[in-house]
Amino acid sequence: xxxxxxxxxxxxxxxxxxxxxxxxxxxxxxxxxxxxxxxxxxxxxxxxxxxxxxxxxxxxxxxxxxxxxxxxxx
Numbered sequence: 001x002x003x004x005x006x007x008x009x010x011x012x013x014x015x016x017x018x019x020x021x022x023x024x025x026x027x028x029x030x031x032x033x034x035x036x037x038x039x040x041x042x043x044x045x046x047x048x049x050x051x052x053x054x055x056x057x058x059x060x061x062x063x064x065x066x067x068x069x070x071x072x073x074x
Contacts, residue, residue, distance in 0.1 A: 002050045009043045012036055 016036050023029040 002047065002054065005043055005047045005050060009040065009047065012040045012043060016040065 016033055019029050019033045019036070023033065
């Protein structure tokens with residue numbers, strides 16, 4: 001999931017860059033840029049939430065590994 005979001009971020013950033021090069025006051029392109037920037041903010045937020053969840057899962061795995069080690073000590 002994270003890879004998909006990162007890929008979408010990259011594609012959206014590239015689209016914005018290309019649109020900005022050719023906007024030249026075209027209101028349709030400018031509106032598309034604004035829309036893409038809003039979408040990009042959503043993608044950034046999703047990425048941060050996914051990374052947060054990933055950290056929690058890693059902590060749980062680490063703690064479970066520690067429990068297994070300490071519980072098996074005589």
